[in-house]
Amino acid sequence: QKEVEQNSGPLSVPEGAIASLNCTYSDRGSQSFFWYRQYSGKSPELIMFIYSNGDKEDGRFTAQLNKASQYVSLLIRDSQPSDSATYLCAVRGSNYKLTFGKGTLLTVNP
Amino acid sequence: GAGVSQSPSNKVTEKGKDVELRCDPISGHTALYWYRQRLGQGLEFLIYFQGNSAPDKSGLPSDRFSAERTGESVSTLTIQRTQQEDSAVYLCASSLAEGSEQYFGPGTRLTVT
Numbered sequence: 001q002k003e004v005e006q007n008s009g010p011l012s013v014p015e016g017a018i019a020s021l022n023c024t025y026s027d028r029g030s031q032s033f034f035w036y037r038q039y040s041g042k043s044p045e046l047i048m049f050i051y052s053n054g055d056k057e058d059g060r061f062t063a064q065l066n067k068a069s070q071y072v073s074l075l076i077r078d079s080q081p082s083d084s085a086t087y088l089c090a091v092r093g094s095n096y097k098l099t100f101g102k103g104t105l106l107t108v109n110p
Numbered sequence: 111g112a113g114v115s116q117s118p119s120n121k122v123t124e125k126g127k128d129v130e131l132r133c134d135p136i137s138g139h140t141a142l143y144w145y146r147q148r149l150g151q152g153l154e155f156l157i158y159f160q161g162n163s164a165p166d167k168s169g170l171p172s173d174r175f176s177a178e179r180t181g182e183s184v185s186t187l188t189i190q191r192t193q194q195e196d197s198a199v200y201l202c203a204s205s206l207a208e209g210s211e212q213y214f215g216p217g218t219r220l221t222v223t
Binding site: 032042044046096099 | 143153158208214215
């Protein structure tokens with residue numbers, strides 16, 4: 001069974017701090033990695049994807065991938081209360097299917 | 111451009127009734143996925159369509175669930191003889207190609223009373 005694991009949280013950070021969200025996966029053949037943000041009562045929204053080892057930056061968001069250690073992380077700099085949401089990690093394995101983690105609830109306190 | 115759309119946005123039905131949920135993918139997206147999300151839970155994969163290939167139905171929880179898609183257009187998810195445990199948000203997503211990033215619709219909230 002291919003699994004994607006995330007700490008369910010809640011992760012609580014003060015406004016302006018860096019939020020660090022982590023995800024590990026079991027399928028060594030995984031090729032593509034995605035982060036989705038899901039506000040309460042809303043559907044998931046794609047915010048980042050990464051395919052290669054290393055860092056990928058987009059505004060306040062940085063995705064980090066380490067295939068050897070089988071983990072992917074999302075850093076949110078200068079966290080804002082509007083970043084409060086559940087963050088879902090999704091991994092495309094050696095097949096087409098995305099496997100989603102259960103998500104980490106992030107709360108940014110003003 | 112238009113995103114993924116789903117209808118209805120909310121559906122309340124009595125136990126034992128059949129329901130049909132609809133998904134309109136982003137134009138040009140060949141892949142279409144259905145997921146279920148129970149309250150406070152993660153996403154549960156149900157079924158996947160890719161072009162004209164046979165769908166992957168491996169996530170359907172029982173034979174009461176079925177789905178259809180004609181070509182690369184609209185898909186319908188049908189739940190027969192609904193049960194209370196079917197209450198959830200049903201999410202549809204589409205992607206440009208197999209394995210590429212998925213974009214989600216707003217979901218249909220199903221409540222079985």
